[in-house]
Amino acid sequence: MTLPALPRRALLVIDMQQGLFNGARRPYRGDEVLANINALIARAHAAGVPVFAARHVGPAGSPLARDSPLSQLLPELAVDPARDTVFEKTRPSCFFGTGLAERLAGAGIEELVIVGMKTDYCLDTTCRAARDLGFPAVLVADAHTTTDSPVLAANTIIEHHNSTLGGAFVTLVGSADCTFVTA
Template identity: 40%
Template sequence: MTKALLIIDVQNAILSGKATPERQPEVDSALDETVARLALLKERARQAGVPVVLVQHDGDSGHRLAVGTSGWALRREIAPQTGEVVVRKKSADSFFGTDLADRLQERSVTHLIVGGCMSQFCVDTTVRRAVSLGYDVTLVADGHTTGDTATLSFSEIVAHHNETLDGFDAGKAIVNVRPAADIAFSESSGNNT
């Protein structure tokens, strides 16, 4: 089993305006904490020789993630380093209209460890698509986040997706949800996540 760390849409403006003015500081704080965990995972993956793939959403002109703007840029904490792949996308599905599958195949990847933004859109869609394509997936329980909606807080959305996606399968491929602290990148760890 060859693993890769897939970090989705951790961009400067990904959650800008995704909560009421009163709640935005809490959303921003949760994002900072999530990004810090992903940065640690990224460093652990690099040390273990595990491929790191960053996905970046290309928003249209006027969008908070409009290509070339400061909001579109990947967060500095997870910015690409030498040898890391950046896949640019225009939809919620990181595989749709991109070369992600080819990039993973080039590296013989069969197991994705996934984190990023936004839980109910790009993370959910990519995780489900990956399993349908035959990849085992470990979703980082505390490594994805989102903004509030009109009826749910970001923490409720994250909890819902962790519960819903844990055990989701297609054929032999399955999703396991694990906290960042429980994710191992070496095969000798005895932990298959």
């Protein structure tokens, strides 16, 4: 018996930036999430799977302006700008005005693995948009994070989003179970 081929995947790393990760409020389990993301990037690289990294940028003069140190990707993040696609976005969705959907379609991507920050904003919006645009998404449950909000603790926000997004919008997996097929 032949097993069905796994879909061609890409890895999308969202907003793992200085200003969000190293801000006044530290992300929940930030170091663990970063380590999990770096392990996924290493697996994607080893399999020849495309890696896309989004940076959220704001208008000139804002804390997240394109040239601000706060808008730069974390130096500890294993994204390789010479190999991977780093792009900017100005909205919560990684798809809005970025050409990401066209790049994924052009590369024959059939499924998108999503990780990064912030669970309750850009990650949530991108997971929902991916499905609407025809890209089934995999959310890595232990490779996304956020900070406490005024009304909810970060761990509760993450648990809520894993529960809400899982099934209806994404396939939920742990980082240890997330695999990439050699391209």
